[in-house]
Amino acid sequence: MGEHSLDDYLKFFEEANNTVIDNAVYEEVPLCEKSNVIQFGAAFLPAFYYTNFLLSLVGNGLVLCIIYKYEKLTTVNNIFLLNLVISDLIFAFSLPFWAVYHKSEWIFGSGLCKLVGSCYFIGFNSSILFLTLLTFDRYLAVVHAISAAQSRKKKYAFASSVIVWVLSILASIKDIVFYDVMDGPNGRLCEMTGYIPSTLTKWELIGYYQQFLFFFLVPLVMVLYCYSRITIRVMSTRMVEKCRAVKLIFVIVFTFFICWTPYNVVILLKAIKISFGDPNKCSEALDYALYITRNFAYLYCCISPVFYTFLGKKFQRHFLKLLAKRLPCLKINTLLSEPSSKSASVKSPTLITEHSRD
Template identity: 35%
Template sequence: MNSFTVLGPVLLMSFSQVKANQNNVTSEYDDYSTSFDYGDSISPCDKGGNRNFRAWFLPTVYSMICFLALLGNFLVILTYLYFKRLKTMTDIFLLNLAVADLLFALSLPFWAASVMIKWPLGEVPCKSMHAIYKISFFSGMFLLTCISVDRYYSITKAVSAHRCRSSAIHYGRVSSLITWIMAVIFSLPEIIYSGVSVNNTCLAYTKGHEDLRVSMLVSQMVLGFVLPALVMGFCYSCIIKTLVQARNFEKNKALKVIFAVVTVFVVSQLPYNIVMGLTTQSITACDYDSHLLYAMDVSRGIAFLRCCVNPFLYAFIGVKFRNDLLKLMKDLGCISQRHVIYSCGKRKSSAGFETETTTSFSP
């Protein structure tokens, strides 16, 4: 958790400076919205309400998300590495997803500070922040898609999946590498064109690249939401059909998990992408733009919650992973041996038995 301690001064700096800069700072409506410059605009629109809202909303929400994501994903990574638990393709994907979400969370304090105060760190840190943010975003969404595809084959094509079990780790590593490469490629335009504006604001796209910004915004909606949603919808609908026909004691629990995964994905990502779509329109009405600013900040905060929810949906819900986590906590001196024996014994008695594939029905 030392990473969060290091990031503390960044958040404190944003709180202390935002009021002093509130009347003169150029608060660009960032890479996911219309390029509205509060300071230089000749429009009579008063954006003071939006600035006041951002002054408390962004630090509060981003700090909470950052802390929970650092805690949850750090435990996932530590458990996998401590027990050397990379035995299946899903394990590979979950470890990479935790890394992506961890990087995503680390960028949030800097992101909040860049929106509210003048950027003091220069060109290279600005580009680095946007690079980490965008690469982790794309890789996270692609890995969620890979997990759904892996679950589809492991459940609906169980015989074929079992035959390929010996090479699953190799396929998982190759797929994860391809996922990260694709994330870097799709993030290149933002990495190249991000920078510090004349008003000392760190922007994803500096002025003069509005057409490129809109194009990349649409691409992000397609690659980061529509495509994963279609793939996940197909995979999980087939999984549900297979589970309904199966006579298995884990069926009801697995169905609940699937519905939870789909619900969280839709609730967190759909409003955000709808608002992003609205920002591509060239509407300059004062009230409309103000409401769009509020909607973008709120929907983005909800969407970013995924990086701290993923560990609970995809890792902690598995029986074997929870047992490993308890053993890790015991080895670190956080809990007693009696608590581990009681918890693991209670789960075994309720589940009936535990095998290597106990969590194969958990998305």
């Protein structure tokens, strides 16, 4: 009987020791086997991230170049557009780091782990807020053109931009605090760590609900309201140029939400699963869905500059001017001279929607 008790004691001590080690080192790592999901990410994500980064760099760089050479920061719309491009570039900055991370392990140290971990959320939060600001500014310009003419000044644009950046950074403080380097079973990881599992789970839930409610659902409601009012106003005025401008913003914002809605739905499902589901129940479905929808959302950083460049009438002319200077052999001057006579009496919108003076 004494021998049996000693065996039981050793077995108990071994299990307790393993539990302590697991909690100390791998406390954030789920107990589920996710090797298939990890292999899927390692095979698919790096090339996608590199491609997305290059496309975003070229597209947003083109927008910045045209603003600098032809538009300047003379209108409220251009100020918001410039900040939106900066948001996309901040977001794209993180992609090469995540590409290396998914391919092998985190090799960039603790400081970059915190910085890169927060750049994604700062870029996303500011992007959605600046898109909402662009839509709200168009709502003021179209629906309340006379009463809003005095308030839509550059001071208003700069103040609104500062507020957006402050809110975006405040919403990302938790990521700056919690993201750090830890040792995992297959190398070094850049994840939320350093606190007990219950604390990390609590802040993870706060992040999920914060993103879905304040950086997706509320902007979506505002955009739908603004566009319903803008549509009614445009239908009553029958102004072709204004209608074209509104269609352009609608395409841009609609594409944004098409790209981001699946990801936010998955985020909400994960939050519900953590809040009300069985924590010991393993399922790879949401992990695969998160990989796919999140990377589908990343495409927006490449798509939005394409809209700015090729759907905006005045932006098209600026782009052609830029090509004419760099590639004179293309003989683009004839294309530039064609609409000049037609637009002599009609004011075309600048960049996205500048159909009224700011």
